[in-house]
Amino acid sequence: MGDRDARGEATSRPRFELRNINKSFGGVQALKDVDFEVYAGEVVGLVGDNGAGKSTLIKTMSGAYVPDSGEILIDGQPVTIGSPQESTRLGIETVYQDLALCDNLDVVGNLWLGREAYRTVIPGLLKVLDETEMERRTIEVLRTLDVKIPSVRRPVAALSGGQRQCIAVAKTILRQPKVVLLDEPTAALGVVQTRQVLNLILRLKEQGLAVVVISHNLH
Numbered sequence: 581m582g583d584r585d586a587r588g589e590a591t592s593r594p595r596f597e598l599r600n601i602n603k604s605f606g607g608v609q610a611l612k613d614v615d616f617e618v619y620a621g622e623v624v625g626l627v628g629d630n631g632a633g634k635s636t637l638i639k640t641m642s643g644a645y646v647p648d649s650g651e652i653l654i655d656g657q658p659v660t661i662g663s664p665q666e667s668t669r670l671g672i673e674t675v676y677q678d679l680a681l682c683d684n685l686d687v688v689g690n691l692w693l694g695r696e697a698y699r700t701v702i703p704g705l706l707k708v709l710d711e712t713e714m715e716r717r718t719i720e721v722l723r724t725l726d727v728k729i730p731s732v733r734r735p736v737a738a739l740s741g742g743q744r745q746c747i748a749v750a751k752t753i754l755r756q757p758k759v760v761l762l763d764e765p766t767a768a769l770g771v772v773q774t775r776q777v778l779n780l781i782l783r784l785k786e787q788g789l790a791v792v793v794i795s796h797n798l799h
Contacts, residue, residue, distance in 0.1 A: 593656040595620045595790040596641075596672070596759045601650035603636055610636040611647070618759070618790040623781055626794045634794050638761055641792070642674040643667035654758065671758035677767060679748040683737035687729060688718045690736055691751045721750050725783045742773025746780050759790045766795070 594617035603611040610633045618624045628634050639645040641652075643661040652659055654670055661667050667674070681690050692714045699710040718732045727746040729739060736744060745765055752760060762781070766774040784791045 594618060594653070595622075595655060596792075597653040597656075598641070599651040599653070601637075601640060601647045601652075603640060603645060603647050611640065614650070618792055620758075620790050621785055621788045623785050623791040623793060626792055627796065629796055632796075634796070635763070638674065638763055638792070638794050641667070641759075641761055642672060668755065668757075671756075672761065673752035673755060673757040673759070674761040674763065675745075675748045675752060675765065676763045679744055681736050681744060681748055681751075684735065686735050687722075687732040687739075687747055688715050690747060691718050691721070691754055695754075717754070718750075721753050722746075724787070725750055725753065725780055727780065740773055741769050742776040745769070745773075745777050749780055749784070753784075753787075757789065759792070760784055761792045761794070763794045764796070765793060766797070 596618050598614055598616040601611050601614040601616075602609070614637060616624075616626075616637070626634055626637065636645065640647050641661075643664045643666050646662055652661055654672075659670055661670065661672075664674070682693065685693065688711075697710040697713045697717070698707040699713070700707050715732060722729065722732070725746065727743070727750060729743050729747075736747060739747065749760065749762070749765075765777050765781070769777065781791060781793060
């Protein structure tokens with residue numbers, strides 16, 4: 581699977597790659613000579629006990645930490661990731677365990693928070709929120725990912741844990757990323773909700789994205 585894209589065509593290089601990554605905090609070396617790669621249309625599990633360095637590695641991938649040494653490549657090209665904003669610009673989206681959702685907003689409001697769509701009423705003078713377009717795009721993304729919720733106008737606080745996880749992922753998809761990093765996406769979820777999230781991960785794979793799933797649960 582690692583050398584083929586979502587259409588089954590051979591690819592020559594990983595979508596996202598780490599080479600000889602090192603990261604220390606004082607006298608503690610959290611990452612030592614880490615090599616890692618994930619291809620387009622592939623899901624890679626990063627599994628380890630608490631304290632194994634998973635969080636440090638994902639924060640290095642997402643730009644929250646800058647490695648002490650080593651190289652990061654996207655589509656075979658070396659890149660520098662000095663901040664989460666830079667990571668996002670390069671097409672890397674991260675969904676952390678806290679999900680960063682606003683409970684008081686509905687699904688549409690959460691997906692478009694900070695990047696709202698507007699339509700012009702008076703050219704050069706007045707623009708208003710384009711609620712119709714945002715709702716249309718939200719429904720389209722959720723359908724693509726096979727996410728089923730009662731209504732896109734339902735407050736996120738009223739959704740299940742699995743649905744909330746799916747909404748957090750769908751929010752990243754609007755930015756059309758190359759790589760999606762999921763930090764413990766099934767933690768604290770029941771069997772049905774876990775199945776819902778695992779189905780979502782398969783949908784991301786089918787969309788041709790490179791997906792990294794971080795977990796301490798080997799099963």
